Amino acid sequence: MARKFGRRSFLAGTAAAAMPWAPAVAGAQGVRLGLLTVKTGPLAQGGLQMEQGLSVFLKQKGSMLAGRPVELIVADTGGNPAGAKTKAQELVERDKVDFIVGPLAAFELLAISAYIEQAQVPLLSLAAADDMTQRKPNSYFVRASATSSQCDHPLGDYAAKEMNLKRVATISEDFAFGYEQAGGFQRVFEGEGGRIVKKLWPPLNTADFTPFLAQIADVDGVWNGFAGANPIKFNQQYAGLGLKAKYPVLGGWTAYDDALLKSFGDDAMGAISAAWYSSDLDTASNRRFVADMVKQYGNVPGGYAAGTFINGMCIEAALEKTGGKTDDRATLIAALRGVSLTDTPRGTFHFDRFGNVVGNVFIRRLERKDGRLVNTIVKTYPNVSQFWTFDEKKYLAQPVYSRDYPPLRS
Amino acid sequence: MIRAAAAAVALCALAAAPLWIPGGYYLNILSQILIYAIFALGLNLLVGYAGLVSLGHAGLFGVACYAVAWLVAAGAGQLVAALGALAVLLATTAAFAVLSLRSAGIGFLMITLAIGQILWGMAYRWIDLTGGDNGINLAARPQPFGISLAFATPFYYFTLIVFLVALASVAVFIASPLGASLKGTRDQPRRMSALGYNVWLIRFLAFLFSGLWSGVAGLLFCYYNQFVSPNVLSLGSSAEALLMVISGGSGTLLGPIAGAALVVVMKNVASAYIERWNFLLGAIFVAIVLFMPEGLVPGSARLGRRLWLRLRGVPAAGGAR
Known part of the structure; x- marks a missing residue:
């Protein structure tokens, strides 16, 4: 029944053999992180780097954030809106994730925006669609990268x-x-x-x-x-x-x-x-991030890997504020949007009232x-x-x- | 007798699905299978029974999607939006049919491909109307008779009812004299014409009926995702629907349903466990073509029959060669 073999998820906690559709308590104190990425089709290159960035972050932290073990669940959207929607539902309803990192493309993000608001799962995406933090904001959305026009x-x-x-x-x-x-x-x-x-x-x-x-x-x-x-x-x-x-x-x-x-x-x-x-950029965390990326994947990181790495840092900072608790979603998203960091691979940044980054x-x-x-x-x-x-x-x-x-x- | 029993069992299993399927996620997958099955049933009317292979049906699916999302966004009520979308759909289908039925065979394929691409291009570039590649959001699912479809179970039943109506209507159509004459135009168009049948009109009606169900599937798809973008009308979507029909068994009632189930399960469920799921899907299609060129449903029926006869010690027909 518990067909988790072969799935690209790694588990740092103990109670692992839970049925995939069992309620969240089966994760025994673990924080469940979902990654919506693209592993097939023309966008796969960026999608792969997103997974690498987040993996490097979790490895640096020994898969422990704010004293809780972290489980990463990776889902491939196939780079299309309907796929993104189905995979977001999979992460929320079956895997009971506490946060979603991703998706990559703007049209994927727009397709799941309404659902995320309804499901009340904090979403940290690199997708740049301006209106997600402007004319059509989403109260569960946080963007630590940039809008399309911001740079x-x-x-x-x-x-x-x-x-x-x-x-x-x-x-x-x-x-x-x-x-x-x-x-x-x-x-x-x-x-x-x-x-x-x-x-x-x-x-x-x-x-x-x-x-x-x-x-x-x-x-x-x-x-x-x-x-x-x-x-x-x-x-x-x-x-x-x-x-x-x-x-x-x-x-x-x-x-x-x-x-x-x-x-x-x-x-x-x-x-x-x-x-x-x-x-x-010469910051301590960036030097370490770049060195780890080169060592583990043989390439200098770009925005896709850095973006998910920074998203990981935001999640950690939010969890530290809530004492590792994720049950109260309103508190969780407020903590996430209140994150303000100094030593990150992109330097100092904080979020505006729409959840969009203000930074270098x-x-x-x-x-x-x-x-x-x-x-x-x-x-x-x-x-x-x-x-x-x-x-x-x-x-x-x-x-x-x-x-x-x-x-x-x- | 056996068939009726099997149909009853299948119907009970579908009706009781929320009881034996764990969690909303898998029920949503089942809803998606039914939506694509309706789409494939509609396409199969042309591909399987009229012998006209269309590569533009995602256009019709998408027109209904866009029409309903646009009408709701413009402030229309859900019922008005749904009826309006069907009207837009039928008008589009009629124009589509008039243009493409000027030819058959490869010519038909090319024209449907071209029209499908035009509709895709409109969705992509007529930004004032469609929002371009940012698409349109549907604010809420409809509430027929005051029942909210916001959650997985009621939406599943809604889809199931539409699916059963689609299946029954297609079955009745195929068994009707019009269905028989449609098959006649597929196999012997000139003879049908000589016998006094209006081949063009028969094909036109079949096209309308096919477009109707493709569009209804599009409506459900829009309700399901609450979002529509040009991706829905892409050539890839048309080809995927065609693959569902052909892999399941074109010209059979149940084939398109099996094909839809195969593609949706591979895309959404298998992809969680296997990274190279589209490679596996391709391999399955190749296997179907090699071992069951007539499609999954008729192919397994043939293999099953042969196995049954062998088990009973009767040499299979033609097996002595």
Whole structure:
């Protein structure tokens, strides 16, 4: 009956042989952590790193948080909304988890948002959909990474003030994450006197960006918001067409994520990116995290691994506040949202009233150091809120960034 | 006799499912199986009985999904939204049918694929209407006769009733003269035409009926997930439904149900234990094609019969070769 064999969960407590559908007490004082990730399909690379980050965290803690053993249950959503919903139900109703970390993609998160609110299970996701902490907030949601536009607001500021760019073209995948990133960059960049002259939206599965890149002319720089494996292809083709020599390139956090560094060639050198995490950051916890990731998985961590690692730290801090108790969900989520940490892989941060992070955004330059590529931090914007420097009320009264908002000025 | 007994046992097992299935999670899986079974039953009307292979049915499934979510979000009552969604669905299906029934065979496959992709593209890009890839949330499940469907058990019974109605209506349709003439248009369209049957009209009616059940499944799916996004209309969803029909046994009443159960169980239950579950699903499909090319249900019936005859010492028909 208790068919738990082969399941990728590790148990640090004792009472392990519980039936999967037995009530929560069967976990004997254990905290149950569910991870919604993607292990199959095109998003699997990021999903794998999410699992690695959380595993490294639990290993560092000996699978004990606030004096309680922790059990991790990993579920594969397959990278689609219906799968995310079913797997969220599995974690909540069958495995009786106390927290859910994940899911990865915005459309997965939006699909389970209503259910999570109803089930009252604290959810810590890396998915960036702006409205989850803006116009459609969820009281059981906490985001320690960033909204889609959160890193691109300061990047717009940096591009206008420090790089002195005047005319920029944007290129990003044709979906909400791309729109929201580009919108954030455009709004701040134009607010500081710059001008977006062209917005290009290649479809998600475009194999060849050349027809889009051919439309770029008469600009000072190019901003891109690619994600997944597309940044590698984009930078190759961008350099291959000779554009790199003419127009400097900027990007969001997924476009130059540290986990991609081993795959980039010289094509990407010199790229300026804005990210909420950088493996280059010199804090004690980050040095240890990076060393453990390299030792255990042979790769420098990027945002996906760092995100779940930091989520683990938030969960630990919340449990310490509640004395390890998870029964009272209202107290638990209040404790989680009240978490404020100083030594983390992304530095100091806390949460705003929507459960979204207020923390550092790093501007980095991609360079070669000692024969390997690194994103060197050139400037740190501290305490960046999802609303940047705008007034919260006015910000929320405007529509969410989309393909045509803010519009191109003619 | 045996069939009637088996049907009665199956019906009792389904009706008593909340008693013998532990916990809401597995009951939800069973609801999902029934929803996909309704979808596959609808698709099978075309694939199995009319010989028209459609690769665009997820479009119809999705149109109903979007219509109901949009209407509820726009402030319509649940009943109005459901009826409105069915009206939108039938209009879409009729247009879909008129366009695609201009051809049969590969041509039909290509046109349905194209229309399915157009509907997907609309869901993805008509952002004002559909919310793009952020999708639309459905605020609440309906409450027919004041019964809340918010929890697993009432929702399961609701789905089960719709499923039984779908199954019965498909069975009656297949046994009816119209069903017989539909099979005629599949096997001998020219002869049917020569006999004075309006082949186009018969196929059109079958398409409408098929679209209706696919859309009803879409409605239930929207109620179940309380969320809809373009993924529902993707080519992958159409292909998955087709795989359910073909692996279970196209042109049989129970085949699509077995196929739906197979795919849903692999996707949702097996994936918790086996990391490479889609590899396993692929291997199962290959095994079905190799050993039971006619599908799971007719194939196992054939193997079972042969085993039965062998056990009784009767050489299987043709076994002496």
